Amino acid sequence: MSPPMSRAIPRFSDTYRRLILAAGEQAPAVRRMLLCFALAAVAQGLAFACFFPLFSALLAEPTDVSAVAMWLLVMALAMAADLLLAWRGHAFEYGAAVADVTHDLRLRLGRHLRAMPMQSLAAWRTGDLAATLGGNIDEAVAPLGSLVQVIIRLMVVPATSILVTLAVDWRMALAMALIFPLAVPIHRWQRRASMAEHHAVAEAHARTNADIVEYTQGLAVLRSLGQAGPRTARLGAALAHLKTVQEEAMGAALLPTLLMAGLVELGLLVVLALGLAWVTQGSLSVAAFAALLVVILRFSEPLALFNELTQVFDLMESALLRMDAVVAAKPLPNLPPSPPPRHHEVRFEAVSFTYAGDSEPALKEVSAELAERTMTALVGPSGSGKSTLVRLLTRYADPQAGTVRIGGIDIRALSANDLNRCLSVVFQDVYLFDDTILENIRLGRPEASDAEVEAAARAANADAFIRRLPQGYRTPVGDIGGSLSGGERQRISIARAILKDAPIVVLDEPTAALDTESERAVQTAIDTLVRARTVIVIAHRLSTIVGADQILVFDNAHLVERGRHPDLLAANGRYASLWKAQQSAKSWHTAATDAPCPGKP
Numbered sequence: 001m002s003p004p005m006s007r008a009i010p011r012f013s014d015t016y017r018r019l020i021l022a023a024g025e026q027a028p029a030v031r032r033m034l035l036c037f038a039l040a041a042v043a044q045g046l047a048f049a050c051f052f053p054l055f056s057a058l059l060a061e062p063t064d065v066s067a068v069a070m071w072l073l074v075m076a077l078a079m080a081a082d083l084l085l086a087w088r089g090h091a092f093e094y095g096a097a098v099a100d101v102t103h104d105l106r107l108r109l110g111r112h113l114r115a116m117p118m119q120s121l122a123a124w125r126t127g128d129l130a131a132t133l134g135g136n137i138d139e140a141v142a143p144l145g146s147l148v149q150v151i152i153r154l155m156v157v158p159a160t161s162i163l164v165t166l167a168v169d170w171r172m173a174l175a176m177a178l179i180f181p182l183a184v185p186i187h188r189w190q191r192r193a194s195m196a197e198h199h200a201v202a203e204a205h206a207r208t209n210a211d212i213v214e215y216t217q218g219l220a221v222l223r224s225l226g227q228a229g230p231r232t233a234r235l236g237a238a239l240a241h242l243k244t245v246q247e248e249a250m251g252a253a254l255l256p257t258l259l260m261a262g263l264v265e266l267g268l269l270v271v272l273a274l275g276l277a278w279v280t281q282g283s284l285s286v287a288a289f290a291a292l293l294v295v296i297l298r299f300s301e302p303l304a305l306f307n308e309l310t311q312v313f314d315l316m317e318s319a320l321l322r323m324d325a326v327v328a329a330k331p332l333p334n335l336p337p338s339p340p341p342r343h344h345e346v347r348f349e350a351v352s353f354t355y356a357g358d359s360e361p362a363l364k365e366v367s368a369e370l371a372e373r374t375m376t377a378l379v380g381p382s383g384s385g386k387s388t389l390v391r392l393l394t395r396y397a398d399p400q401a402g403t404v405r406i407g408g409i410d411i412r413a414l415s416a417n418d419l420n421r422c423l424s425v426v427f428q429d430v431y432l433f434d435d436t437i438l439e440n441i442r443l444g445r446p447e448a449s450d451a452e453v454e455a456a457a458r459a460a461n462a463d464a465f466i467r468r469l470p471q472g473y474r475t476p477v478g479d480i481g482g483s484l485s486g487g488e489r490q491r492i493s494i495a496r497a498i499l500k501d502a503p504i505v506v507l508d509e510p511t512a513a514l515d516t517e518s519e520r521a522v523q524t525a526i527d528t529l530v531r532a533r534t535v536i537v538i539a540h541r542l543s544t545i546v547g548a549d550q551i552l553v554f555d556n557a558h559l560v561e562r563g564r565h566p567d568l569l570a571a572n573g574r575y576a577s578l579w580k581a582q583q584s585a586k587s588w589h590t591a592a593t594d595a596p597c598p599g600k601p
């Protein structure tokens with residue numbers, strides 16, 4: 001999904017404001033470009049207006065040669081000014097500025113993504129974000145020069161011509177302006193339809209994009225589950241939806257466009273009829289009428305295309321809106337800054353948290369103290385709030401009530417860098433980037449030397465298998481990604497954490513999905529990582545945490561028990577029943593595997 005967006009017809013002034021915002025540091029250049037286009041259009045309007053005196057001088061008896069020459073000169077000067085100003089405006093488009101705007105915009109949106117709370121980021125699907133950061137930026141910026149120039153011209157040239165004509169003959173000006181009162185509602189109707197369709201097309205695009213990314217990323221899993229076919233059908237449905245929406249969009253825009261073209265033709269006929277009547281009556285000179293026809297023909301044709309042009313404009317608007325939605329996600333508010341903590345015990349003080357959109361809290365008034373250099377295990381049934389507690393420590397989001405402290409300091413007073421330096425998180429799913437193994441480990445501490453990376457890998461029990469890879473540490477993950485086992489990926493992730501050397505380590509049960517042999521190798525790596533650190537481990541298999549200094553037992557968003565393994569067993573409460581359930585499942589499993597296979601002696 002992506003955040004909702006407004007569907008009102010955008011005013012040109014709104015698009016202008018968004019464009020200037022999107023242009024960032026290049027905003028003055030964009031403003032200059034728009035001004036040049038507007039002035040060029042005024043110059044063109046003035047050039048057209050010269051037809052009236054020019055034709056009058058030309059058709060006078062006898063021909064007023066000096067006046068003809070003068071008006072031709074004025075016309076030529078106005079046209080030269082038009083050309084010069086338009087060229088000046090285009091210099092922006094053809095210069096590096098458009099590339100600069102696009103580049104800056106990507107960087108700025110990237111910075112927003114980094115500062116965006118993880119909870120807001122999680123609301124976007126990956127493909128959706130990729131479409132916004134990739135395609136939408138180009139859609140918003142690329143048409144800037146040519147499109148804006150044409151639209152400005154279409155609005156300013158007729159307006160200027162009409163104003164000048166007003167000074168010559170108010171009836172002709174009125175006749176020329178006849179087209180506009182009817183054109184405005186048709187134009188608004190067309191834009192309303194086109195805006196709705198553009199949103200639908202943009203959403204369908206984003207959905208298809210996200211589906212394609214998900215499909216390709218999950219293809220291995222889908223194949224293993226035999227679901228590649230059914231899922232392809234789902235992707236096919238998304239593509240079919242996109243096609244339908246695109247067809248509808250074209251259909252919806254057609255009628256207003258045809259009406260507009262018809263209206264312009266009708267306006268021409270009316271002006272023609274009126275002009276002829278006035279000429280016959282003798283209240284309008286033939287020269288003025290001829291000039292009127294030239295001018296009106298010159299701008300009526302592009303006016304008929306105005307609707308089609310504004311559709312591209314709406315595409316730009318829709319892209320700008322999607323970027324606005326990224327920018328609208330504000331970073332979490334910080335308290336007045338504090339220096340980094342000097343010790344690293346963790347305290348949760350009456351913390352309550354409800355996810356955006358959920359009605360039930362995920363944590364309710366949880367208070368716990370995790371002493372420095374001790375191991376705390378979080379246990380409890382699925383959905384009881386264990387991961388949420390850890391997320392609050394990483395500032396995935398801030399709790400609605402209560403405080404999280406490291407070394408006595410409210411984490412909202414720590415800079416993102418200081419908080420990040422305090423924490424290493426080892427997840428169950430390890431993400432490896434498309435780079436070498438060496439660089440993947442170096443992510444833990446980018447300034448680490450090769451020797452330090454290798455030392456971390458040795459400590460994480462990963463050195464031996466890395467050296468067996470075709471190019472050792474310099475093997476690109478893309479070449480071997482699929483052939484690394486879960487345990488090997490896990491050890492790369494632990495090597496990262498060892499290299500990072502953060503005082504607090506969070507383990508999201510990294511051995512849960514491993515076979516016994518990999519588990520042993522990873523456990524050795526973990527033992528090195530957690531030495532002399534404050535450790536929080538989310539555990540599903542209670543047998544792995546019997547030695548923990550403290551076990552926090554969660555149930556339905558509440559912290560219901562705490563203590564060491566033997567004490568909790570003796571208390572015979574929630575933990576004891578979880579333990580008994582796991583033990584009996586284990587003995588049932590052993591009994592089942594010990595039993596002879598049916599049909600075998």
Ligand SMILES: Nc1ncnc2c1ncn2[C@@H]1O[C@H](COP(=O)(O)OP(=O)(O)OP(=O)(O)O)[C@@H](O)[C@H]1O
Pocket residue numbers: 122355356358361362380381382383384385386387388389
């Ligand atoms: N991103 C999210 N958006 C909305 N609700 C969420 C989100 N993540 C978790 N929840 C809800 O919050 C509650 C606590 O979830 P949490 O992941 O903290 O539980 P858990 O104990 O870690 O579960 P598990 O052992 O299955 O990982 C659950 O009801 C869950 O559905």
